[in-house]
Amino acid sequence: MLNFDFHNPTHIAFGQGRIADLAKLVPATAKVLILVGGASAEKTGTLAEVRAALGDRQHATFNGIEPNPSFETSMRAVVQIREGGFDFLLAVGGGSVIDAVKFIAAAVNFEGSDPWAILEKGGRNITGALPFGTVLTLPATGSEMNNGGVITHRAKGAKLAFGSKHTYPVFSVLDPTKTYTLPTQQLANGVVDAFVHTVEQYLTYPVNAPVQDRFAEGILQTLIEIGPRLLAAPEPVYDDRANLMWAATMALNGLIGAGVPQDWATHMIGHELTALHGIDHARTLAIVLPALLNERRVPKRDKLLQYGERVWGITTGTHDERITAAIERTRDFFESMGIRTRLSGYGLGADAVDTVVAQLEAHGMVKLGEQREITPAVSRRILEAAL
Amino acid sequence: MLNFDFHNPTHIAFGQGRIADLAKLVPATAKVLILVGGASAEKTGTLAEVRAALGDRQHATFNGIEPNPSFETSMRAVVQIREGGFDFLLAVGGGSVIDAVKFIAAAVNFEGSDPWAILEKGGRNITGALPFGTVLTLPATGSEMNNGGVITHRAKGAKLAFGSKHTYPVFSVLDPTKTYTLPTQQLANGVVDAFVHTVEQYLTYPVNAPVQDRFAEGILQTLIEIGPRLLAAPEPVYDDRANLMWAATMALNGLIGAGVPQDWATHMIGHELTALHGIDHARTLAIVLPALLNERRVPKRDKLLQYGERVWGITTGTHDERITAAIERTRDFFESMGIRTRLSGYGLGADAVDTVVAQLEAHGMVKLGEQREITPAVSRRILEAAL
Numbered sequence: 001m002l003n004f005d006f007h008n009p010t011h012i013a014f015g016q017g018r019i020a021d022l023a024k025l026v027p028a029t030a031k032v033l034i035l036v037g038g039a040s041a042e043k044t045g046t047l048a049e050v051r052a053a054l055g056d057r058q059h060a061t062f063n064g065i066e067p068n069p070s071f072e073t074s075m076r077a078v079v080q081i082r083e084g085g086f087d088f089l090l091a092v093g094g095g096s097v098i099d100a101v102k103f104i105a106a107a108v109n110f111e112g113s114d115p116w117a118i119l120e121k122g123g124r125n126i127t128g129a130l131p132f133g134t135v136l137t138l139p140a141t142g143s144e145m146n147n148g149g150v151i152t153h154r155a156k157g158a159k160l161a162f163g164s165k166h167t168y169p170v171f172s173v174l175d176p177t178k179t180y181t182l183p184t185q186q187l188a189n190g191v192v193d194a195f196v197h198t199v200e201q202y203l204t205y206p207v208n209a210p211v212q213d214r215f216a217e218g219i220l221q222t223l224i225e226i227g228p229r230l231l232a233a234p235e236p237v238y239d240d241r242a243n244l245m246w247a248a249t250m251a252l253n254g255l256i257g258a259g260v261p262q263d264w265a266t267h268m269i270g271h272e273l274t275a276l277h278g279i280d281h282a283r284t285l286a287i288v289l290p291a292l293l294n295e296r297r298v299p300k301r302d303k304l305l306q307y308g309e310r311v312w313g314i315t316t317g318t319h320d321e322r323i324t325a326a327i328e329r330t331r332d333f334f335e336s337m338g339i340r341t342r343l344s345g346y347g348l349g350a351d352a353v354d355t356v357v358a359q360l361e362a363h364g365m366v367k368l369g370e371q372r373e374i375t376p377a378v379s380r381r382i383l384e385a386a387l
Numbered sequence: 388m389l390n391f392d393f394h395n396p397t398h399i400a401f402g403q404g405r406i407a408d409l410a411k412l413v414p415a416t417a418k419v420l421i422l423v424g425g426a427s428a429e430k431t432g433t434l435a436e437v438r439a440a441l442g443d444r445q446h447a448t449f450n451g452i453e454p455n456p457s458f459e460t461s462m463r464a465v466v467q468i469r470e471g472g473f474d475f476l477l478a479v480g481g482g483s484v485i486d487a488v489k490f491i492a493a494a495v496n497f498e499g500s501d502p503w504a505i506l507e508k509g510g511r512n513i514t515g516a517l518p519f520g521t522v523l524t525l526p527a528t529g530s531e532m533n534n535g536g537v538i539t540h541r542a543k544g545a546k547l548a549f550g551s552k553h554t555y556p557v558f559s560v561l562d563p564t565k566t567y568t569l570p571t572q573q574l575a576n577g578v579v580d581a582f583v584h585t586v587e588q589y590l591t592y593p594v595n596a597p598v599q600d601r602f603a604e605g606i607l608q609t610l611i612e613i614g615p616r617l618l619a620a621p622e623p624v625y626d627d628r629a630n631l632m633w634a635a636t637m638a639l640n641g642l643i644g645a646g647v648p649q650d651w652a653t654h655m656i657g658h659e660l661t662a663l664h665g666i667d668h669a670r671t672l673a674i675v676l677p678a679l680l681n682e683r684r685v686p687k688r689d690k691l692l693q694y695g696e697r698v699w700g701i702t703t704g705t706h707d708e709r710i711t712a713a714i715e716r717t718r719d720f721f722e723s724m725g726i727r728t729r730l731s732g733y734g735l736g737a738d739a740v741d742t743v744v745a746q747l748e749a750h751g752m753v754k755l756g757e758q759r760e761i762t763p764a765v766s767r768r769i770l771e772a773a774l
Contacts, residue, residue: 243597
């Protein structure tokens with residue numbers, strides 16, 4: 001096992017009806033800015049529940065944080081917070097809203113001239129942030145229990161990640177019934193996003209960390225079990241929603257990645273596909289991952305065999321055959337969730353590869369993966385295999 | 388899944404050489420009281436490492452916290468802290484030292500006339516505590532990453548548990564090499580203690596919580612894998628020590644118990660055995676658990692079958708046969724760790740049963756277990772089956 005630090009101070013309030021707990025979770029004297037995406041939080045009644053729980057506290061709402069949240073929109077929220085003197089932020093939504101609120105919380109008091117520098121430094125220059133909580137409505141990214149975010153600069157066409165010890169939510173309310181109104185496509189995205197988060201911290205090389213391995217395998221097995229049920233159910237089933245929510249949170253709260261190597265190349269390549277072509281984050285991961293695992297089958301050999309055996313029950317055949325089968329089962333699982341796993345499925349051809357590789361180079365993404373061996377040339381091979 | 392809160396703010400600094408990090412982890416201006424058990428922390432050089440890392444900070448040492456730490460000893464430390472004006476505590480040792488430091492940290496500023504009231508109220512009357520960190524030298528109890536402790540009142544012959552949101556360690560340093568000097572018996576105790584902690588939160592009844600189930604199973608599988616290796620190794624093996632340490636921490640930091648029923652009857656009965664007869668904590672658990680699982684085989688049926696299949700690979704036979712086999716494999720595992728699983732192995736006979744049952748009644752332990760069905764009469768049957 002590798003040396004590690006694990007420190008996750010976010011308070012999780014999990015279960016049906018927990019939005020009412022905002023009455024205790026938000027400081028009594030806070031002046032609260034609620035931040036949301038589109039109209040759905042209002043339409044579904046979630047915002048009314050939130051406002052009721054806030055009681056007498058002063059509050060206002062900032063509406064309009066988009067999927068793949070932008071620097072530009074975030075900075076509009078920063079202006080509203082400064083002008084309105086808000087001292088507590090409440091993200092109501094999915095990973096995009098929560099990521100944006102983390103950035104906004106850090107940008108409000110940022111001392112540099114341009115808060116884009118936070119992204120350029122990956123958050124290492126964050127020295128403080130407004131306190132914030134979240135009410136999760138879309139299980140997928142794990143942002144509700146970690147300190148990281150990804151922000152897109154529309155004008156620059158750049159999508160960059162950041163994190164800081166100052167950007168953990170103080171609390172996150174996880175009420176599985178808040179997912180009942182999600183379209184099927186977003187549920188499928190959530191399953192695949194959580195799956196790939198887990199794989200990024202698991203399918204690397206062995207360091208003799210059996211607890212972490214089995215936790216990761218347990219999350220993957222759970223997602224494989226509940227994914228198809230979530231899509232097929234004519235009405236939402238509480239436990240399946242609850243288990244998706246908790247699996248997605250556990251997939252990216254630092255726990256399964258503690259003490260083990262981490263990859264993240266699939267995410268870095270995927271971010272460029274989203275920034276350039278607007279493909280849903282989870283779908284970019286489903287495109288890149290199978291091709292990446294195949295390209296990296298030799299350095300990832302031992303863990304691919306373990307993954308095949310423990311997660312998919314693949315115990316026969318040569319090692320090569322078993323690895324091929326494990327990768328194909330992964331691809332089939334994504335496809336069974338209604339998510340296409342090739343660039344051609346999104347109308348992209350060979351010419352798209354050049355621009356993605358050029359952007360990776362422009363953003364310094366030239367030594368990706370747990371071995372730092374995924375150079376632009378390797379990324380190119382991965383993308384070509386994903387055509 | 389049941390509704391739950393999960394909030395664990397302890398910072399874990401894990402790995403070889405991490406004691407040096409005390410230089411950053413302990414506040415620079417702190418006046419530190421280091422608390423230890425016997426002479427081993429001094430003899431092994433761990434205390435010298437700790438003192439070196441504390442650098443210029445004022446510090447003193449309180450020596451003599453015993454296994455099954457006592458109220459009486461703890462109160463002597465409270466006096467030293469008040470008189471010396473210490474404002475940060477550092478536990479160096481295993482679960483006993485850490486449990487004691489939690490109680491001491493809460494007792495220093497306790498407003499009532501007698502801090503024993505903290506135990507009588509299970510910690511619900513704690514309103515604040517001195518900040519404290521830990522340096523773990525004996526992986527077993529999980530106390531390094533939770534807010535609970537157990538304190539024995541020697542004069543009263545009572546062993547009671549407490550917990551509070553104020554009694555989480557600020558940090559815990561987990562350096563697996565600090566276990567290298569442990570006697571075999573303590574390693575075996577650690578494996579069994581962590582195993583039973585996991586079982587108490589897993590072998591109850593199903594609530595459709597597959598992530599929690601698989602995390603628990605992953606910890607059990609890991610302990611089964613490394614336990615015999617730990618005992619057989621002629622020299623300490625870093626990874627096995629590291630994995631025991633992390634498994635024991637994860638077994639009782641609140642995570643696998645979040646959203647699921649919990650039993651803890653084995654612990655409550657075991658505590659009386661320790662208080663009356665001085666049997667090591669883990670050994671009392673090894674005595675009680677197999678008998679309890681057999682007594683409760685009907686209400687625990689579904690989870691016992693799942694446990695048998697996933698943890699021990701038992702897939703054939705009638706349900707009753709499979710459950711019997713799962714319980715026997717559990718008993719055999721404890722015995723293979725050199726830990727006897729019957730009262731007779733510790734020189735106790737039928738007359739001991741009466742006094743244990745009487746103490747359970749005296750301490751209000753009359754409706755134990757996840758179903759609150761383990762009355763004194765049921766505890767008696769369990770103990771008689773453990774003779």
